Amino acid sequence: MGKLLTAIGVMSGTSMDGIDVALLQTNGENVVQRGPSAGYAYDARFRARLKQGLEDAKSITARTERPGTLAQLEHDLTLRHAEAVKAFLHENNLLPRNIDVIGFHGQTVLHRPDEALTVQIGDGDLLARETKIDVVYDMRANDMVHGGQGAPLIPAYHAALAHGLSEKREIDAPVVFVNIGGISNLTFVGADRRIVAYDSGPGNTLIDQWVEAHAGVPYDQGGMIASEGTIVPELADRYLSHPFFTAEKRRSLDRNDFAPPSGTDACLEDGARTLAYVTAAAILKSAGHLPEAAATYVICGGGRLNPIIMKDLTKLADAAHGRVLAAEALELNGDSMEAEAWAYLAVRSLRGLPLTYPETTGVNRPVSGGRFAAKAADAEVG
Ligand SMILES: Nc1ncnc2c1ncn2[C@@H]1O[C@H](COP(=O)(O)OP(=O)(O)OP(=O)(O)O)[C@@H](O)[C@H]1O
């Protein structure tokens, strides 16, 4: 058994709502001891800067380019991550020397798997200097070099969690972990521990964009707006008939792959209700490409906090005899799972273990990845 390391994962996802931080002790294999976690929300001004960053990134043709506001944004985003790590250490009475490594996702500003181009801004060296902790970052790039989609990367961690749950006999296999973030993705873990994973559709992004444009709020808290509306079938069909769902090959998604409805498509409430249904139906539609139907769906990510999405998911899964559980029902943490995964992947990277597999990203063989940034030599004082 590999040595247990203490790792912190930091994640800024496609919803661009803030930085999730989580602590994990792991050998990068089957031992996973979850520690504390926290979320540090971005203010509205910084979210606006991130959105501008996505616009500026559209002209990128090589992953090192930082046009427009991106160079400054990368610097400031990294400093915000450093502040989040420092606050997290302080809140949990930890010192930098207690942490072996940080797994740093950065912010995806462009993802074009068809062109083998994925860009996560985030300066690993700066984060290592600021926090006085070694950093592993840029974990998607090597997968793409070897023919993979560069996403999703969380499946290796889902598999480790599923192993822990099956040891405790807590769930019926096959289990499918579903992450409903800005985009949704799923990981199938079979009874024989086979894993198959891919992005499954738009998650919360369309809902967020819709309610922001028409109600001036960043998201539909508790599905309150959707609960006042009814599904507009033509609008739902328009999304669900997208070639993404029927394509022979599974493809990873960029935040901009699905556009929000226009103001004339529905009223505020019906739009929110329809998009919540689309989120749930997209997951089940994509799950149709899995090797077997799921016995258990474990739902993670912010979308599980929208009861309308959960109600639709439960109904659709029930029709195929699948049980839907929020991560918390299994004593997992649906908010911090991605940050935990980046901690886990950082340890795997240090140990040279694969991060991705042919059946998770389409990579041509299992590959490791990530770049290493060492803390300064004089940082041991911590
Ligand atoms: N209480 C809530 N009620 C309804 N929706 C919520 C609630 N809390 C969060 N969400 C939704 O979840 C989103 C954030 O989810 P999450 O943090 O999992 O996304 P992410 O990690 O940024 O995305 P990704 O997994 O695609 O990288 C918010 O933008 C919002 O739409």
Ligand SMILES: CC(=O)N[C@H]1[C@@H]2OC[C@@H](O2)[C@@H](O)[C@@H]1O[C@H](C)C(=O)O
């Ligand atoms: C390119 C990129 O950042 N993709 C994200 C996004 O958000 C969800 C989905 O699309 C997933 O593919 C991925 O994140 C998760 C954490 C992953 O890589 O597993």
